[in-house]
Each structure stands twice: as C-alpha cells, then as structure tokens.
Amino acid sequence: MTRFGIEALQERVRSAVDAEGMRPFARRAGVGLGVVRSMMDGRDSSFSNVLAVSNALHMELGFGSAVTGGPIPSVTIDGDEYAHIPLHDALLAAGAGACNGTEEVIDHLAFRRDWLQRIGVSASAARLARVQGDSMQPSLWPGDMILIDTGTDDPPTRGRDPRDQRRSPIYALIDNGEARVKRIERPTPDLIVLLSDNPDYAPELRHGDDMKSVQIIGKVVWWGHTNRD
Numbered sequence: 001m002t003r004f005g006i007e008a009l010q011e012r013v014r015s016a017v018d019a020e021g022m023r024p025f026a027r028r029a030g031v032g033l034g035v036v037r038s039m040m041d042g043r044d045s046s047f048s049n050v051l052a053v054s055n056a057l058h059m060e061l062g063f064g065s066a067v068t069g070g071p072i073p074s075v076t077i078d079g080d081e082y083a084h085i086p087l088h089d090a091l092l093a094a095g096a097g098a099c100n101g102t103e104e105v106i107d108h109l110a111f112r113r114d115w116l117q118r119i120g121v122s123a124s125a126a127r128l129a130r131v132q133g134d135s136m137q138p139s140l141w142p143g144d145m146i147l148i149d150t151g152t153d154d155p156p157t158r159g160r161d162p163r164d165q166r167r168s169p170i171y172a173l174i175d176n177g178e179a180r181v182k183r184i185e186r187p188t189p190d191l192i193v194l195l196s197d198n199p200d201y202a203p204e205l206r207h208g209d210d211m212k213s214v215q216i217i218g219k220v221v222w223w224g225h226t227n228r229d
Helices: 006-020 022-029 033-041 047-056 113-118 208-213
Strands: 082-093 105-112 126-132 145-149 170-175 178-188 191-195 204-207 214-224
Touching: 006 022, 006 033, 006 047, 022 033, 022 047, 033 047, 082 113, 082 145, 082 178, 105 113, 126 214, 178 214, 204 208, 208 214
Parallel strands: 082 126
Antiparallel strands: 082 105, 126 145, 145 214, 170 178, 170 214, 178 191, 191 204
C-alpha cells in the first residue's frame, strides 16, 4: 500500500473520480457522494470516511496527535514514534452478544506512541475491533472502530454520588460466551451493572455467581465513527 499525506489523498480521490465517475467510486468506497466531494475539495472528513476511501485507493492510513488529543491522518507512519495496533476480525455487540469464531488479526493501524502514553494506554495492551448493534447509540454505531485497553480489565468499585454527572466508562466484555460492549458500573464488589446508551435497552444486573459469566476484555478508550450517509 502507498503511505500518504492528506494532499496526496485529495489528489488520488480526484484521479479516481475522473477515471471511474463520482458515483461508482463512492459506491466502491462505501461512502456518500457528499463525502467524496468534501475530500476532493480538501474539507474535513471523519476518521471512518478517510479510512474507507484510503482502503478503496489502496493507500495506507497513519495517525498523528491532534490538538484535542485524538488521532489524525499524518504524512508518515514510519519510525519508533508509532505503534502498530492490531485490528481483530471480531465484532463486539452493542446489543445481544456476538459470537465470533475467530480472533484473527486482519490488519494493523498506526497510532502515535506519545498519544497513547498521554491517555495512559500501553501499546502492547491496545487492540482494535468493530461494533455491531444499536444499544450504545448515539455514542457507538454499527461499524464503528474502537480502541480497547486490555490492561484495564477490572472496573473499579465505586458508589455513585448523586451530584456526579459523569457517565460510566465503556468496556469490551465477554458475557456468557458472547462478545459485547457496554458501560459498566460497579457499586459494590459483588454487583456490576451493564448500561446501554440507547434508552430502549434496560440496565442488566450481574451479581454474586452471575458475575462469573462476565469476563472483561478491556476498557474502550477511543472510537471512530463510521459514515452513515
């Protein structure tokens, strides 16, 4: 694959549109016509759109550090300053559990080591996967890519102060043998609560022996939205 900067991506999109036509290229990349127009004009686009278009063009996507602390496309991903995080061929269900027959690594994406260090994630413990289901909308949508810190696999026990408006952290987990992604509260050592962002889904309680069915994979520390045009 070809490593690239944003200007190179813009030129390659224009060339592909000239050769194929805008609608056929957008269909092949799996994005909307508005996304293609934005990239041709050099306007901002989401991570997932850049990823989809770069894959369609056989260009390799890298990341740097944004002012906000998140990953953004960068000119190069070579060097010791980048960690190549494995993307697993696995789905984490945001509703009912997903059954994954394999944990095969199908790709790697490059993240800056200094950014990972700032958010407290060891590169060796970082993993990528995708989400399916709608129970975590609007935070997580089907097809979103999530970055999981497998070194943080024990939700802390804490009582909820009524004045504390912070949302519970999101975790990837195995629940009764099925892969899921949920917010987790642990008010006491022998009780965990699985919470969805979608109000159509009720909280789920696991307490006592029921907690043995839950295996925490790790804490979700970042996600990239998938285009939904």
